[in-house]
Structure formats: C-alpha cells, structure tokens
Amino acid sequence: MTLADRFPLLYAPARWEWGGLGVQFSTDLPPDELVTNIHVVCFVGDRIVLCRDTRDIWILPGGTREAHESIESCVIRELAEEAGAELAGPLHPFGAHYATTDHPTPYRPWQPHPPKAWLWCTADVTLTGEPTNPDDAEHILEVRTFPLPEARHHAATDAPHLPDLLTLATHLHPR
Structure with a gap:
C-alpha cells in the first residue's frame, strides 16, 4: 500500500481558495528557492504541539518565510512567535504541498x-x-x-488534510 493509498485526503489535489492556490502534497522535497512557507509538526516526547488562535482554530506552528531567510531561521522565528518554543533537535523535512497560484502577483515581492x-x-x-x-x-x-x-481531532479545525498529515509525520519522525 502506498502513502497515497493510506492517506488519500492528504494526497488528493486540492484548492486552497484563501490563497487562490491549486495544491498537491508530495514527500518529494522542493528546492529551497520554491519554499515560501514552513510548518512544523512539533513533538514534546510523543505529544504534538498545537496552537489555538483567535478564530478558535488549532494550527501547527509555522508561517511565511521572509526575504533571504533560511528555512531553519524561519522555523526558529515562527516557533517563538506562535508556540513559545525552541528546537530541541534537528529539523526533519518530510513533504510539501506544491502550489500554483492564480493571483496576478506574489504574496510577498521576493x-x-x-x-x-x-x-x-x-x-x-x-x-x-x-x-x-x-x-x-x-x-x-x-x-x-x-x-x-x-491532535488529529483538533487539527481538523484548520484543514481537513491535517489529521492525515499528523499521522504521517508521527510515522516518519525519527525517534
């Protein structure tokens, strides 16, 4: 059984209307220059960190990369901003949502x-x-x-694919 068979909602092509985006998940990692946003499934032991925002939605820490910001620098900044957290080990990229926007200009100029x-x-x-x-x-x-x-239950308040993403992340995270 492939990962796409096991997690059909995660791997299904989707439309993220809020960003005018057509997206497709893959465990093939993107080149650095294509990465605009980084999100982290954070573990404290075997527990997953979620952050509840003012909309009463539980989100994974992460966000938009600033100009000339490395992936790790973005993660360090976003963890502090959204979770009051620090890395306690290495970062492990495991997948990406590849996206194409139909907006006429980029979200940020860079x-x-x-x-x-x-x-x-x-x-x-x-x-x-x-x-x-x-x-x-x-x-x-x-x-x-x-x-x-x-965590799966709460993450579903943000997006329907996130419960499967959390399960996959838990399976792939080195212990």
Missing part, C-alpha cells in the same frame, strides 16, 4: 510566482515561554500538547 511550496517538517521542541505574538501574525491564545488522536 517569493517565487506562480509556483511555490509549503514545506512540512517534524522536530523535537521545548516549550520555553509564551508565544511572542507579533502584530503582523496570528494571535495565539493557547499552546498545548496532545497525544496523536486528540
């Missing part, structure tokens, strides 16, 4: 356009404090860790 990729990673983290919640980002109200079944 981003590739129209193709781009959202990189998905796993990492062990330490929760070190409160999220920094900068003004130009999501405002996080709560950070919690959950066992996989509860």
Whole structure:
C-alpha cells in the first residue's frame, strides 16, 4: 500500500481558495528557492504541539518565510512567535504541498510566482515561554500538547488534510 493509498485526503489535489492556490502534497522535497512557507509538526516526547488562535482554530506552528531567510531561521522565528518554543533537535523535512497560484502577483515581492511550496517538517521542541505574538501574525491564545488522536481531532479545525498529515509525520519522525 502506498502513502497515497493510506492517506488519500492528504494526497488528493486540492484548492486552497484563501490563497487562490491549486495544491498537491508530495514527500518529494522542493528546492529551497520554491519554499515560501514552513510548518512544523512539533513533538514534546510523543505529544504534538498545537496552537489555538483567535478564530478558535488549532494550527501547527509555522508561517511565511521572509526575504533571504533560511528555512531553519524561519522555523526558529515562527516557533517563538506562535508556540513559545525552541528546537530541541534537528529539523526533519518530510513533504510539501506544491502550489500554483492564480493571483496576478506574489504574496510577498521576493517569493517565487506562480509556483511555490509549503514545506512540512517534524522536530523535537521545548516549550520555553509564551508565544511572542507579533502584530503582523496570528494571535495565539493557547499552546498545548496532545497525544496523536486528540491532535488529529483538533487539527481538523484548520484543514481537513491535517489529521492525515499528523499521522504521517508521527510515522516518519525519527525517534
């Protein structure tokens, strides 16, 4: 059985209307220059970190890469902003949503356009404090860790493919 057979919702071509994007998940990693966003399935032991925002949606920490920012620098910044967390080990990229936008211009001037990729990673983290919640980002109200079944349930508030993504990440994360 292939991963696409095991996780059909994750691997199905999809439309993300909020960004005018056609997307397709793959475990083939994108070239660095195509990565515009990085999100991390964070582990504290065998529990998964989720962040509840002002919309009452549980999200995975991560976000938009700044100009000239490395993937790891973006992750370090986003973990502090959204989860009050720090890396406690290496970052492990495991897949990406490859996307093509139908917007006429890139979201940020330095981003590739129209193709781009959202990189998905796993990492062990330490929760070190409160999220920094900068003004130009999501405002996080709560950070919690959950066992996989509860994390799957809460992550579904953000997107229907995320429960499968969490299961795959848990399977692929080095222990």
